[in-house]
Amino acid sequence: MARMGKTQELIRNFRPLSALAFVVILQGTWEVLLAASYQGLQNGGLAGLIWSYIWTFVGMLFVNVSLAEMASMAPTSGGQYHWVSEFAPPRFQRFLSYQTGWMSTLSWQAGTASGPFLVGTMIQSLVIENNESYSPSNWQGTLIVIAITIMIYFINVYGVRIMPMFQNVMLVVHVSGFLIIMIVFWVLSPRVPAKTVFLEFTNSGGWGSIGVSLMVGQISSLYACICADAAAHMSEEIEDAGVTVPRAMMGSYFVNGGIGIVFLISFLFTITSVTDALNEDYPFIFVFRQTVSVAGINGLTSILIILIFAGTMSYNLSTSRQTWAFARDGGLPFSEFISAVHPTMHVPVNAVLITCVLTAVLSLINIGSEVTFNAIISLNLVSLMITYTISIGCVLYRRITAPETLPPCRWSLGHWGVPINAIAVAYSTVAFFWCFWPPQTPVDKETFNWAVVMFLAVALLSTVDYVRRARKVYKGPVVLVEQQHECSM
Helix, strand or coil, X not given: CCCCCCCCCCCCCECHHHHHXXXXXXXXXHHHHHHCCHHHHHEEHHHHHHHHHHHHHHHHHHHHHHHHHHHHHCCCCCCHHHHHHHHCCCCCHHHHXXXXXXXXXXXXXXXXXXXXXXXXXXXXXXXXXXXXXXXXCHHHHHHHHHHHHHHHHHHHHHCHHHHHHHHHHHHHHHHHHHHHHHHHHHHHCCCCCHHHHHHCCEECCCCCCHHHHHHHHCHHHHHHHXXXXXXXXXXXXXXXXXXXXXXXXXXXXXXXXXXXXXXXXXXXXXXXXHHHHHCCCCHHHHHHHHHCCHHHHHHHHHHHHHHHHHHHHXXXXXXXXXXXXXXXXXXXXCHHHHCCCCCCCCCCHHHHHHHHHHHHHHHCHHHHCCCXXXXXXXXXXXXXXXXXXXXXXXXXXXXXXXXXXXXXCCCCCHHHHHHHHHHHHHHHHHHHHHCCCCCCCCCCCCCCCCHXXXXXXXHHHHHHHHHHHHHHHCCCCHHHHHHHHHHHC
């Protein structure tokens, strides 16, 4: 904190285990693969989901290793925009850092909105299973999302001190829930042949080739493999962050990745008809219905709902800290209000409030559109991928042009830095491109990927804000870093 010219305002109450648990629960890889598999099944099918998960895991591994090193160099809640400010070419650092901050804020805010949406719509799906006469409406789902968001606000403001212990408990539930559902799949579920799972691809999106369909469908796997950098945004509440944060990032990625591949293969073996599974709002409901009674569906789905709710709480924490940090550096309108920290609770209450309000606003899209979830996760992914590309690209530039100026860190890539960073930039750029694609063709207002509109709108808004306001007040975190260096010389 001293090197970065920051004042410690939050309480460091996360230790190594709770930091690891925090990221594991937030990522929730097996939960996401179960709940958000629709687009992958539609574009790629059973085999497509498996192989896209494997290449996504490998590609994101290079990305996360690169991010973990930067988190060790500069463990700050700002994350990507701070790293861009430190490592970008001086003439571009302020504007690039500012735009990266906006895109990072956009990605985390969109990701935070996706969790309550999943919980709300899964609750509606359970009601349908128990009452066939129930006809779900979008406005009811939106009200559930808002109710969930209000609960999260009070928990994350007034219960933040017990959050580390809560994360440890939910880690046990995460593993236990995985084992329970796995046993149900292995013992009770009907299964398809291995050839079907590993070699039969599906192109239900109407694309011109299986290859294009696979690339469009990889969004399900990508959504399950992102956000290991959540630990970086909690850096200022984690003890010994310079080493604990990168360990939490990489430890959670391997834990979730290993569990994820076992879970995904087991899950796909139980999908006896891709077409019938796609006729459900959630394909896992089709599998559960074939396997257990209505009471069993209620129990298994409740496990999933509890874990996604817990992940949403963690997501809100990480998002509010990133938003708070960017406001602290003057990057957002009304920065003074957003960056305020409660004097006795030591919680950025206003940033938590803004995050919850934006979640509620994004949920309103659901009233007029059936494809809200795809739009939200696409927005989450495209804006996150661009922050990965820019921040890792900047550290790669610095590593090539002036490696001696990189700050020392306790979790370093050493001589492998250049190739790992280069692969990470290439992968995140390709993923960024494919996340804009709609789930099927021909495209109409219902199937159009509205993430591209929202992404461009925010990019335009941030540029206008920079020209009119921010260029006068936003200097970038590197200014404080340089001042601190001068003071220590």
